[in-house]
Amino acid sequence: MTTDGDASGNRDAGRPSTVIRGGIVALGAALVFTACEGPSMIDPAAEMVFYGATVWDGSGSPMIESAVIQVAGGRILSVTEAPEGTDVASQTPSAVESVDLTGQHVVPGLINVHGHVGGTWSQDMDVGYGDYVHAELERYARFGVTTVNSLGGDGPPSFEARDASWTEEPPGRARLLVAGAVVVGETPHEAVAMVEDNAARGADWIKIRVDDNLGATAKMSPEVYGAVIDKAHELGLPLAAHLFYQEDAKGLLSAGADLVAHSVRDQEVDPDLMGQFRETGVCYVPTLTREVSTFAYGERPDFFDDPFLMSDVDEAQVLAVSEPARRESIRNSRTARAYRIALDIAKHNLKRLSEGGVTIAFGTDSGPLGRFQGYFEHMEVELMREAGLSMDEILLSATGDAAACLRRDDIGVIEAGRRADFIVLSSNPLEGPAVLRSIESVWIGG
Structure with missing residues (x-):
């Protein structure tokens, strides 16, 4: 896959640090003094001050x-x-921790609008579900x-991790939102019952x-998914739809779906569908790496030689996707070949929809077997660049726009009042996907 800049993209084969800090519960007023108004520009309420970096704030500014x-x-109290x-x-003040970031760049933490946690691929393994969630x-x-x-x-440990991730204490790991069980059912009654159960949880x-x-x-029939959407909205919950075909996208948008969680992959999107997206304001999640995972393991993939992945990888997954019988099955699979073609269609449609004014929300469908969490998000950035999106557009889809698509006004942008979740990079992220690998530190909750 084509990348901009240095292909290695990181300082060494190791992982960056994830830095967590505690903090007081109440925020002080954001009183910023300029040089002419007083001796200090530091807010008296500040507990940490990061200075010297160039900030891309996620707002498009x-x-x-x-x-x-x-x-x-x-x-965040202020960004000036x-x-x-x-x-x-x-x-x-000496009591305030200061971090010198001179010469570095800061961007909001990335938001994956469509992922999975909890070892969803490993149900038959002797590993605790809760342990997988946290790891x-x-x-x-x-x-x-x-x-x-x-x-x-998402089982109970995911709900518990979700609850812990949005308290006033830094979570020590990525924040989490959950959907519970995927809703299924042959009749509206069966499916609606699952909606009610997920809502109750x-x-x-x-x-x-x-x-x-x-x-x-x-x-799932239009009758069933229409009933599910109506019940979800009645209970105050947004609905995300997995799909493949353009006609289903049109039907789901007409029925009121709130998020299209995958690319349209059967044909070029037409003006009618583009118009529906613009009219409804529904966000479109490409999940290009999902297609990669369906065919990549017919042979040993090149990314198994990438230290950025292999220095922090779930070894059990590597072994599972490398089994000879599995590789042979994928090599002989018509489905795998079809999804390889679907990836090209998905990339074409991503560019077409982005140029047509549709809001793109970053997502990967990472978590199932062979969809390596963290690494596949960086691969998604590369694929989006190959599709023709600029780095500015990609980063916006993974920060400010992603937060808006999730209906969250507390993440995604580095601005006063939002959570202090951001990445420190050694170089300018607009130079290309490889720069996003140059992670110096990751801060969650300041």
Whole structure:
């Protein structure tokens, strides 16, 4: 896959650090003093001050040079540009922790709008589900993914991790949203009962699949998914739809689906569907790496030689996808060949929809077997660049736009009032996907 810049993209074969800090509960007023108004630009309420970096804030605004990010209680108090000649370190009280980021770049933590946690591929293994939830969220964070929307397969430990991730205490791992069980049913009554059960458990989203797996299974009917969407909305929950075909996308948007969780992969999207997206404001999640996972393991993939992955990988998954019988099955699979073609269609449609004014939300469907969490998010960026999106567009889809698509106003942008979730990079992220690997540190909750 084509990348911009250095293919290695990281300082060494090791992983970056994930830095967590505690904080007070209440936020002080954001009182910022300029050089002419007082001796210090440091907010009296600040607990941490990051200074010297160039900030790409996730809002679509120009970069902020010589930025000063002030944090308290895990939230951002202010983001300002230091006047030329300002010695921020000398202005920072000794009781306030200061971090010199001179020469580095800061971007919001990446948001995966469609992922999965909990060892969803490993049900037959002697590994605790809760252990997988925590380990996978920690791995996401080490790769710079600070929020994951887990769309299906979520058991009680995922709900507990979700609850812990949105308290005032830094979670120590990626934040989490959950959908509970994927809703299925041959009748509206059966499917609606599952919606009610997920709602009772406290799900953030409802997830359905409207797909025949290339003709191998029966699709959920419009009657059933219409009833599911209506019940989800009645209960105040948004609905995410797995799909493959354009006609199903049109039907789901007409029925009120709130998120299209995969690419349209059967044909070029037409003007009618593009118009539906614009009219409804529904976000489109490409999940290009999902297609890669369906055919990549017919042979040993090149990315198994990438230290960025192999220095922080679930070895059990590597062994599982490398079994000779599995490789042979994939090599001989018509389905795998079909999904390889579908990837090209998906990339074409991503560019077409983006140019047509449709909001793109970053997502990978990582978590199932062979979809390596954290690493596949970086691969998704590469594929989106290959599709023709700019780095600015890709980063926006993974930060500010992703937060808006998830209906969250507390993440995704480095601005006052939002959670202090961000990545420190050694270089300018707009130079290309490889730069996103140059992670110096990851901060979740300041």
